[in-house]
Amino acid sequence: MKEANKEPKESKQSFIAEARREQIVEAAIKTLDEIGYVSASLSQIAKRAGISTALISYHFADKYDLMNDLITRLLEQSSSYILERVSRADTAREKLRLFIEASLAYQGTHPARNAALLEIIFNGRTPENIPYYKLGDDDEELVLIELKRILSEGQQSGEFGAFHIDVMASVIQGAIGEYMSYTGITKRVDLETYAAELVSIVSRAVGINI
Amino acid sequence: MKEANKEPKESKQSFIAEARREQIVEAAIKTLDEIGYVSASLSQIAKRAGISTALISYHFADKYDLMNDLITRLLEQSSSYILERVSRADTAREKLRLFIEASLAYQGTHPARNAALLEIIFNGRTPENIPYYKLGDDDEELVLIELKRILSEGQQSGEFGAFHIDVMASVIQGAIGEYMSYTGITKRVDLETYAAELVSIVSRAVGINI
DNA sequence: TTATTATTTGATCAATTAATCAAAATTTTA
């Protein structure tokens, strides 16, 4: 179990090793949520997992390897949650509504995971010192691509009017992200109201034809 | 010059001390922009300022004091830039347009300051471990308050239609912030196009009556 | 069973951190 996953996606790691990795990742999420990225040292993570720091080093090549695994899992989870919900609708208009609602709902149901995701996206950097938020992860991209597909689909079907798809997608994601990260709005407007109002605002913006 | 500013906002610090503080803050901005908050140690900042680390400790009570000074200056600058531009317009519609354009333009003309602001807002925490982004700084609030005032003004004058002001403000700020922080959109759409499209989208969202 | 392999720990490593301090250098004051 020396090697960190290089190429092999699914490989021959024992059940116990995979379970341990998962436990460590969960502890890392808790740590990020509680004390933030800057203070999230291996010893803090180990403390929350109830294990020694050396054990983390045994299961992960280095801290970057751990954070990478963490962010991959978090993005996979939120992505599949959102994409699954969206797939239930037929029309672009309905898909757009479900996209917004699901994106916001995920935060409400997974606050710690959401906080951890924010911490690592905004603070984490690759070994080459490139910020994660400038990277555009695959799973992150997946959601963005789906959003653009919905917008494009709506335009072609005549459900939506004319607008710049990249910018519109950015507006929608920005509005969702704003509620995720900024507590000011969170305190003033509850999740359901925000979702409903956002759907209404976006509907007007895309020029929905009843 | 032992004491760090506790209550005295403007006090009796020599010109040279103030100049030195400013130099240190500028070096801190450069450091945050170049290597990010996590790596921005006092020694890294001192290196870029061409001074010893002890000198930073002499002029600032501690690292938090420095970062606090830094974020205050950065927010003051961007706030006054935006508010000054907005004040040139008369109608709510024009103010809204200038607000969006000025907010985006500031990023284009001050990329390093913008990057530093992002780094510290998302990574910095108070001594009580509260993330800055959950705090709602005074100068940050200033801009938000002005935005809401514009939206409210437009509704009362009949320029805008009906919408939830808090949510609409959040959407607009989110769309602006998205372009600031996420490189994906930055690479696909240039600043001017984004500003123009965003104005167009928001105009539709607020329901502008020609 | 025994031998082999996988897992886990505690001790330890060098590096870096923020901060302190006495002494030196500089500037200001008298």
Added chain:
DNA sequence: TAAAATTTTGATTAATTGATCAAATAATAA
């Protein structure tokens, strides 16, 4: 000028960081 106050540095502090290693423990295979 000389004295006093301010500014600056280099050395040092204790604490923490991520990582390594040999030895101990546990699980698996023979």
